[in-house]
Amino acid sequence: MLLLGKLGLGFLGTALVTGAIVSSEGFIHVKVHEKQTNGTHISLVVPAMIVPVTLKFVPNRYLAQGGTELRRYLPVIDAAISGLADCSDGPLVDVTDPDEHVSVVKSGGSIVVDVDDPNETVHVSVPLHATRSAIDEIAYAGGPI
Amino acid sequence: MKTILPVLAVLCLGTVALAAPERYLHVKVDDPVGREHVRVNIPLSLAEKVIPAINQGQLRNGKVEVGNFHANGVDLKMLFEAVKAAPDGEFVTVQEPDTNVRVAKSNGKMIVHVIDKNGSEKVDVTIPWEVAQALATAGDQQLNVEAAIQALEKAGDTTLVTVTDNHQTIRVWIDSRNTGD
Numbered sequence: 001m002l003l004l005g006k007l008g009l010g011f012l013g014t015a016l017v018t019g020a021i022v023s024s025e026g027f028i029h030v031k032v033h034e035k036q037t038n039g040t041h042i043s044l045v046v047p048a049m050i051v052p053v054t055l056k057f058v059p060n061r062y063l064a065q066g067g068t069e070l071r072r073y074l075p076v077i078d079a080a081i082s083g084l085a086d087c088s089d090g091p092l093v094d095v096t097d098p099d100e101h102v103s104v105v106k107s108g109g110s111i112v113v114d115v116d117d118p119n120e121t122v123h124v125s126v127p128l129h130a131t132r133s134a135i136d137e138i139a140y141a142g143g144p145i
Numbered sequence: 146m147k148t149i150l151p152v153l154a155v156l157c158l159g160t161v162a163l164a165a166p167e168r169y170l171h172v173k174v175d176d177p178v179g180r181e182h183v184r185v186n187i188p189l190s191l192a193e194k195v196i197p198a199i200n201q202g203q204l205r206n207g208k209v210e211v212g213n214f215h216a217n218g219v220d221l222k223m224l225f226e227a228v229k230a231a232p233d234g235e236f237v238t239v240q241e242p243d244t245n246v247r248v249a250k251s252n253g254k255m256i257v258h259v260i261d262k263n264g265s266e267k268v269d270v271t272i273p274w275e276v277a278q279a280l281a282t283a284g285d286q287q288l289n290v291e292a293a294i295q296a297l298e299k300a301g302d303t304t305l306v307t308v309t310d311n312h313q314t315i316r317v318w319i320d321s322r323n324t325g326d
Contacts, residue, residue, distance in 0.1 A: 090324065
C-alpha cells in the first residue's frame with residue numbers, strides 16, 4: 001500500500017513538473033468562427049513550447065529556404081520581440097473599415113490578433129517568447145548563423 | 146518592524162514616482178467618407194530598439210540617408226543652437242499660386258505649415274528643437290533617427306504632424322497613454 005502511494009506520488013510529481021515545463025512558455029490560442037450556417041468553428045489551445053520542439057523534428061529541407069530568407073531579418077525580429085516583451089500591455093494597431101475590424105494588442109506577454117469580417121471572426125494569441133524560439137528554430141534550419 | 150514598514154513604503158513610492166512612464170507614438174487616420182479608421186500606438190522604447198536593428202535601403206544603424214541634402218561644411222549643430230537661441234518668429238514664408246509654406250519657431254518648437262490650395266490639403270509639422278537637433282547629429286547627408294527617438298522620449302506631450310484634406314485627417318503625436326483616443 002505504501003509502495004502504491006509512493007508510485008502515485010511519483011506519477012503526480014512527474015505530471016506536475018511536465019505540466020509546468022510544457023506550460024512555461026504560455027499557450028497559443030487560435031479560434032476561428034465562420035459566420036455562415038454550418039460554418040466551421042475551431043478553438044485550439046496548444047502549449048507554445050510545442051511549436052519550437054515540433055520544428056526540431058521537421059526535416060531541414062522544408063525549412064532551409066524560409067530560414068535563409070528569415071535570417072536577413074533576424075536582428076529586426078529579435079529587436080522587435082524583445083522591445084514588445086519589455087513594453088506595457090495595450091493596443092498596438094486597430095483598423096476599422098465598413099467590412100472589417102482588425103486589432104493587434106499586446107496582452108500579458110502575448111500578441112493577440114483579432115479579425116472580424118463579414119465571413120468569419122479569427123482570434124490568435126501567441127506568446128512572444130514562443131514566437132522567438134520558433135523563429136530561431138526556423139532560421140537555424142538554414143544552416144549555422 | 147514599526148520603523149522598517151514606513152521606510153519600505155517610502156522606498157516603494159519613490160520607485161514608482163521615479164519610474165518614467167512609457168511614451169507612445171500615436172498615429173490616427175480617419176476617413177469619414179470611406180468610413181475607415183486606423184489607430185497605431187507604438188511604444189517609443191520599441192522603436193528605439195527596432196530602428197537601429199534595421200539595415201535596409203536608406204535606413205542603416207539608426208540613421209537615414211538623405212540623398213540630395215548637403216550641409217556643405219555648415220555645422221548643423223551650431224546652426225540649430227543659433228536658431229534655438231533666436232527669439233520666436235517666422236523664418237520662411239513662401240506664397241505661390243497653389244501653395245503656401247511657412248516655417249516658424251514658437252515655444253521651443255519648429256513649426257512647418259503647408260497649405261496646398263489645389264487639393265485643399267493642410268499639413269502642420271511641429272518638431273521640438275531637441276528632436277530637430279538630435280536629427281542633425283549624424284553629420285552630412287544623414288538624419289539620426291535613433292537619436293531623434295531618444296529625444297522624443299524626453300519631449301513633452303505634443304502633436305507632431307497633422308494632415309487634413311477633403312477625405313481624411315491624419316494625426317501623429319506622442320504622449321504617455323497607451324491608447325490613441
